Amino acid sequence: MAATSTREKIICAADLLFYQQGFSHTSFADIAKAVNISRGNFYYHFKSKDQILSAVISLRRSNTHLLLKKWELCTAQPNLRLLSFIQLLQLNQDNILRYGCPVGTLCAELIKLDHPANSDARMILTLYRTWLRRQFSALGHKTQADNLALHLLTQSQGIATLASAFNDRTYLSRQILLLQQWLDKLLNQETIPVS
Amino acid sequence: MAATSTREKIICAADLLFYQQGFSHTSFADIAKAVNISRGNFYYHFKSKDQILSAVISLRRSNTHLLLKKWELCTAQPNLRLLSFIQLLQLNQDNILRYGCPVGTLCAELIKLDHPANSDARMILTLYRTWLRRQFSALGHKTQADNLALHLLTQSQGIATLASAFNDRTYLSRQILLLQQWLDKLLNQETIPVS
DNA sequence: GTCTATACGCCGATAGAC
DNA sequence: GTCTATCGGCGTATAGAC
Numbered sequence: 001m002a003a004t005s006t007r008e009k010i011i012c013a014a015d016l017l018f019y020q021q022g023f024s025h026t027s028f029a030d031i032a033k034a035v036n037i038s039r040g041n042f043y044y045h046f047k048s049k050d051q052i053l054s055a056v057i058s059l060r061r062s063n064t065h066l067l068l069k070k071w072e073l074c075t076a077q078p079n080l081r082l083l084s085f086i087q088l089l090q091l092n093q094d095n096i097l098r099y100g101c102p103v104g105t106l107c108a109e110l111i112k113l114d115h116p117a118n119s120d121a122r123m124i125l126t127l128y129r130t131w132l133r134r135q136f137s138a139l140g141h142k143t144q145a146d147n148l149a150l151h152l153l154t155q156s157q158g159i160a161t162l163a164s165a166f167n168d169r170t171y172l173s174r175q176i177l178l179l180q181q182w183l184d185k186l187l188n189q190e191t192i193p194v195s
Numbered sequence: 196m197a198a199t200s201t202r203e204k205i206i207c208a209a210d211l212l213f214y215q216q217g218f219s220h221t222s223f224a225d226i227a228k229a230v231n232i233s234r235g236n237f238y239y240h241f242k243s244k245d246q247i248l249s250a251v252i253s254l255r256r257s258n259t260h261l262l263l264k265k266w267e268l269c270t271a272q273p274n275l276r277l278l279s280f281i282q283l284l285q286l287n288q289d290n291i292l293r294y295g296c297p298v299g300t301l302c303a304e305l306i307k308l309d310h311p312a313n314s315d316a317r318m319i320l321t322l323y324r325t326w327l328r329r330q331f332s333a334l335g336h337k338t339q340a341d342n343l344a345l346h347l348l349t350q351s352q353g354i355a356t357l358a359s360a361f362n363d364r365t366y367l368s369r370q371i372l373l374l375q376q377w378l379d380k381l382l383n384q385e386t387i388p389v390s
Numbered sequence: 391g392t393c394t395a396t397a398c399g400c401c402g403a404t405a406g407a408c
Numbered sequence: 409g410t411c412t413a414t415c416g417g418c419g420t421a422t423a424g425a426c
Contacts (some may be wrong), residue, residue: 006409022307025219027401041410043403099304105303107360108295110218122360147369150357156369158353162345165302165317174342175349201391222419236392238421393426400419408411 007045009035015056019095019102022109023053050117057120060102064124068131078135079187082152085132086179089156093163093172101160129153139187148186155179202240204230210251214290214297217304218248245312252315255297259319263326273330274382277347280327281374284351288358288367296355324348333380343381350374 004012013034017026028049032039046052075081089096099105103124110118132149141148156176163172199207200362208229212221223244227234241247251306284291294300298319305313327344336343350370 011402020307022219022304024217025308028403037409037410039402039403040412044409047403049402099307100303104356104360105307107301108356109217111359112215112294112300113220125357125360140240150366150370154350154353154357156353157356158349158351161299161303161352161356162320163348164306165299165320171345175345223421224419232391233393234420235394237424239391242421244420391426393414393424395425397421397422398420401417402415403417404415406411407413408409 006035006037006041010037010042010045010052011055011059014052015059018053018056018106020099023106023115024109024113050115052118053115054120056122057117057142061124061127063126068127072131078138079183081135082132082183083180085128085152086156086176086183089159089172089176089179093102093169095165096160097163097169097172100164101157104157104160125153141186152179201230201232201236205232205237205240205247206250206254210254213251215294218301218310219304219308230384232343238316248310249314249315252301252312253321256315256319256322259322263322267326274378276301276330277327277378278375280323280347281351281371281378284367284371284374285355288364291355292358292362292364292367295359299352301357308309308312320348336381347374 010031014026014031017030017034021030028039028042031052032042046055071081071084075084095102103121107118107121107125110121127144129149132152133145136145136148156179158180159172159175162168163175205226209221209226212225212229216225223234223237226247227237241250266276266279270279290297298316302313302316302320302364305316324341324344327347328340331340351374354367354374355368357363358370
């Protein structure tokens with residue numbers, strides 16, 4: 001964990017800057033400054049800006065995968081795992097208020113740029129979708145699992161967008177509470193039998 | 196309606212291009228090409244790119260205001276007015292699938308650019324919020340009016356983000372249907388009395 | 391009002407010394 | 409592996425002819 005390679009430092013800094021400033025608005029100069037290396041040295045590690053983007057998306061996919069894995073290992077009950085997902089909004093509230101959702105805003109930007117990495121970025125959303133579906137399925141909501149997963153994803157995207165647009169912490173807190181209540185209510189009603 | 200001034204043509208073209216390509220990714224050359232004028236001629240009408248953005252946001256605010264006014268004039272029942280809002284997602288489904296929500300994506304971009312026009316852009320969202328609140332209020336949901344308005348706004352933002360990210364028309368259609376059902380269910384239950 | 395020509399800076403990318 | 413120097417291109421913006 002100690003020695004971090006320059007390559008890793010670049011990816012890490014780019015990850016943060018892409019989130020805060022957007023991909024196209026972040027220049028090599030910005031990243032170079034953050035990592036404290038010269039611009040020229042960049043091209044030893046990456047041949048183009050698109051390759052950095054690609055590496056950043058890979059990192060995010062990997063991190064998301066690890067996070068979901070961790071939730072699955074550390075939390076036995078699927079309903080508590082779903083709660084972890086909702087609480088992620090709370091945990092990252094400061095960043096969400098300032099910069100929105102890292103995944104949603106990146107996808108939105110890449111779509112407008114008509115960038116080929118777009119399909120790669122959306123896979124992060126699919127990771128969440130599949131994982132959420134699995135939890136709902138385990139809770140007995142077999143037929144509705146995917147729709148319920150999409151509902152949670154839709155909500156979190158909408159919440160992140162409006163929270164940052166309005167820069168309203170009260171709104172964000174309230175929406176998180178409502179999501180938790182929605183989940184509670186859903187799971188306390190009897191499960192729909194697979195007829 | 197016939198004679199459109201060059202200035203109006205520029206704003207109109209910029210409006211569309213900012214939506215499709217994003218603000219910072221749209222160059223003067225792009226707009227000039229769309230309007231069929233030279234780049235230099237631009238600066239007769241606008242002193243800077245920011246001034247064009249400002250004009251575009253003004254246009255969008257004005258258009259939104261007119262649309263909401265129209266709905267209020269043409270539709271007597273507030274519940275049908277709310278339906279008009281939901282059906283706007285359906286009407287613009289092709290564009291939403293390709294470019295997301297014009298307001299949400301612009302706000303997200305301006306936030307990342309730390310652009311001063313950000314607060315101006317978010318006023319469009321506030322226009323919708325206030326109007327929606329008024330409709331819910333007229334339907335008897337006095338205390339919950341703002342929360343219900345925010346729910347509709349949150350949903351539409353989330354739906355637009357995911358629909359474009361996944362480029363999934365089926366998802367979009369289904370979410371619109373669910374929104375309509377949510378509204379139906381809400382309005383057919385007895386209204387909460389103001390105790 | 392519209393044009394051409396041009397200034398000037400930033401960005402992505404390359405070459406080559408150390 | 410890291411540096412400096414530099415290229416070519418595009419982007420915003422200006423000057424000035426018509």
